[in-house]
Amino acid sequence: MAGEEGTSLLPPESLVETLRRLSEAAGVSGAEDEVRRAIVEQVRARLRPGDLLETDTMGNVVVIKRAQAPSAGGGEPGPAPLVMLAAHMDEVGLLVSSVEPDGTLRFKKVGGIDDRVLPGRQVHIGLKRVPGVIGARPIHLQKPEERRRVEDASNLVIDIGADSREQAERAVKVGDWAVFATPFVRMTPRRVRGKALDDRVGCTVLLGVLERAYPVDVAAVFTVQEEVGTRGAAISAYRVAPDLALVLEGTTCADIPASEPHQEATRLGEGAALSVMDHTSIAHPALVEQLVAVAERQGIPYQWRRTTAGGNDAGPIHVSRWGVPSASVSVPCRYIHGPAAVADLGDLQAAIRLVSAFLEQLPHNAPLASVWQNGHEQRMRERAWLRDFSRRG
Numbered sequence: 001m002a003g004e005e006g007t008s009l010l011p012p013e014s015l016v017e018t019l020r021r022l023s024e025a026a027g028v029s030g031a032e033d034e035v036r037r038a039i040v041e042q043v044r045a046r047l048r049p050g051d052l053l054e055t056d057t058m059g060n061v062v063v064i065k066r067a068q069a070p071s072a073g074g075g076e077p078g079p080a081p082l083v084m085l086a087a088h089m090d091e092v093g094l095l096v097s098s099v100e101p102d103g104t105l106r107f108k109k110v111g112g113i114d115d116r117v118l119p120g121r122q123v124h125i126g127l128k129r130v131p132g133v134i135g136a137r138p139i140h141l142q143k144p145e146e147r148r149r150v151e152d153a154s155n156l157v158i159d160i161g162a163d164s165r166e167q168a169e170r171a172v173k174v175g176d177w178a179v180f181a182t183p184f185v186r187m188t189p190r191r192v193r194g195k196a197l198d199d200r201v202g203c204t205v206l207l208g209v210l211e212r213a214y215p216v217d218v219a220a221v222f223t224v225q226e227e228v229g230t231r232g233a234a235i236s237a238y239r240v241a242p243d244l245a246l247v248l249e250g251t252t253c254a255d256i257p258a259s260e261p262h263q264e265a266t267r268l269g270e271g272a273a274l275s276v277m278d279h280t281s282i283a284h285p286a287l288v289e290q291l292v293a294v295a296e297r298q299g300i301p302y303q304w305r306r307t308t309a310g311g312n313d314a315g316p317i318h319v320s321r322w323g324v325p326s327a328s329v330s331v332p333c334r335y336i337h338g339p340a341a342v343a344d345l346g347d348l349q350a351a352i353r354l355v356s357a358f359l360e361q362l363p364h365n366a367p368l369a370s371v372w373q374n375g376h377e378q379r380m381r382e383r384a385w386l387r388d389f390s391r392r393g
């Protein structure tokens, strides 16, 4: 038993490889094609007969994993509850807004990026991964007062080594997207570094959860455009009409010496993080209570997210249709929205275990606990598309 416990503390190597692939794939909000292809490939390897995989008009990837009747009970599968699990595939990045006569590129930020992390940063532009560097005047050429000032991103340019607009336009064009050029690194057996860990850690948790069967229907949604206003989640929550939802996120972690203890949102290595509230939603108390109970029962490490800043896909999901009881399970990540974040693989595995154990203890047949039973019949009607699909399956 102790041995089993030991091996379950870190994710299998194959899943760390998956995280590497997802972290290194490009997927700025609105241009998620590359990371979506990588996710779909991973999902296909986990589908069973009767499961459904579709990509909607915005680019969200929706996977319906049908409930497996518990072997003890057997019998006809009933109107199993549908649980939506959401992780966003997009990342913050840059958008090329003009090609200047001297061959440099002006850009706009996509999503929340701190201007201070930009100067001197290496980037990859477009699917051809044209290498560039965000130009910064060397310290020797700056006046003392300039050295203390943060350059506004609108004054910065990307240098791709071109000498003229014509030369630059042979490699890039206005409307191209740029991502941080950050290779994924396993720093220690537990710690990894990479770009876009917000939210490729959540996508990896979701893929890990999809490896098992559950007594409920699961709608695993890899959403788009979270970083520009949780837009993909809004339409997928409407389409899926779930009975309840869990959002899987990479969340802020500031346990580094530069922060005051009261500013520490989460601590790396202390388990999956549960939130009570952020700027876009308040987690459903009954759902949080049940997550805590499951974690306590199974000895799964968890911690509280001790800040209310930020928002995630739970925002639009919990106010979709008649309301969807929602909560977030997060993996702490240091330096999110920067060029390289750091995460703990033990936290990632704790999130997989917590979400899996939570799903396993849900009832196969309605009724669910009364708090989310309300509206189940209405939601079943809205899920006609899913019932049709189930009959085909």
Ligand SMILES: [Zn+2]
Pocket: 088, 198, 199, 226, 249, 250, 312
């Ligand atoms: Zn995120």
